[in-house]
Amino acid sequence: MRFSNLHTHTVFSDGKGTVRENIESAIAKNMLSLGFSDHSFTACDTSYCMRLEDYGRYAEHVRALAKEYEDRLPVYLGIEKDYFSEIEEGAFDYVIASVHYIIRGGVCYPIDHSEAQQRQCASEAFGGSLLDMAKCYYGMVAEHAAKAKPDIIGHFDVLNKFSIMPELSDEYIRITEEALRETVRHCRRFEVNTGGIGRGWRKTPYPSLYLLKLLRELGGEVVINSDSHHPDNLDCHFTESAALLRKAGFTSFSVFDGAGFQPIAL
Numbered sequence: 001m002r003f004s005n006l007h008t009h010t011v012f013s014d015g016k017g018t019v020r021e022n023i024e025s026a027i028a029k030n031m032l033s034l035g036f037s038d039h040s041f042t043a044c045d046t047s048y049c050m051r052l053e054d055y056g057r058y059a060e061h062v063r064a065l066a067k068e069y070e071d072r073l074p075v076y077l078g079i080e081k082d083y084f085s086e087i088e089e090g091a092f093d094y095v096i097a098s099v100h101y102i103i104r105g106g107v108c109y110p111i112d113h114s115e116a117q118q119r120q121c122a123s124e125a126f127g128g129s130l131l132d133m134a135k136c137y138y139g140m141v142a143e144h145a146a147k148a149k150p151d152i153i154g155h156f157d158v159l160n161k162f163s164i165m166p167e168l169s170d171e172y173i174r175i176t177e178e179a180l181r182e183t184v185r186h187c188r189r190f191e192v193n194t195g196g197i198g199r200g201w202r203k204t205p206y207p208s209l210y211l212l213k214l215l216r217e218l219g220g221e222v223v224i225n226s227d228s229h230h231p232d233n234l235d236c237h238f239t240e241s242a243a244l245l246r247k248a249g250f251t252s253f254s255v256f257d258g259a260g261f262q263p264i265a266l
């Protein structure tokens with residue numbers, strides 16, 4: 001089975017490879033197409049995102065290489081839009097909407113950088129309650145979907161990256177399922193994101209299987225993305241993710257063709 005990847009980071013944000021190195025890797029891997037989605041600018045943390053002044057250079061560079069490689073690989077220009085970012089509407093082929101921060105009391109807490117920072121957020125901003133932090137995070141995901149009207153919901157349950165959420169508790173499951181129901185009303189296309197596997201944090205992608213099953217029941221659609229930060233990881237764990245999607249009851253996943261999303265049978 002041939003795959004595409006729309007969630008790719010390069011040296012324009014916190015990725016290790018250049019746009020060209022990623023394209024060459026995708027060709028070597030016989031991929032169907034490739035999309036770039038460097039991090040939108042976040043004023044509360046500039047350590048990993050694009051600088052505002054680089055948006056134009058990023059777009060021009062990706063477009064130029066898309067032209068150069070047009071007979072070998074379809075290449076698309078996207079962006080990973082954070083909850084706290086503004087982007088120009090229509091400037092990108094597609095938008096992935098993700099939540100990376102909770103801001104409380106003027107403090108910006110990254111929720112997917114480290115377990116210590118996640119615990120610090122729960123401790124300082126939510127009186128130590130992981131569930132209250134989860135309510136806040138998942139509420140933001142649904143709100144982001146409603147406001148940004150993105151093409152794809154990014155790493156829906158990344159809050160469980162470090163496996164410290166009480167994933168088996170009824171309350172956590174209720175919070176996540178309710179948020180998924182609300183989110184899908186605004187954007188029915190979610191990514192299966194293997195980024196946590198590529199970087200050794202997890203054995204399975206986001207979202208968890210019970211959420212994928214619910215997404216399918218609700219008529220949702222899926223793309224398979226690796227959230228890669230290195231050209232070697234463009235298709236990390238994709239074959240296994242396809243098998244997981246079949247287990248969740250999906251019969252197809254979607255691939256972007258420049259104009260829209262087309263189903264590919266699983």
Ligand SMILES: [Zn+2]
Nearest residue numbers: 080098154155
């Ligand atoms: Zn992200």
Ligand SMILES: [Zn+2]
Nearest residue numbers: 007009080227
């Ligand atoms: Zn990403």
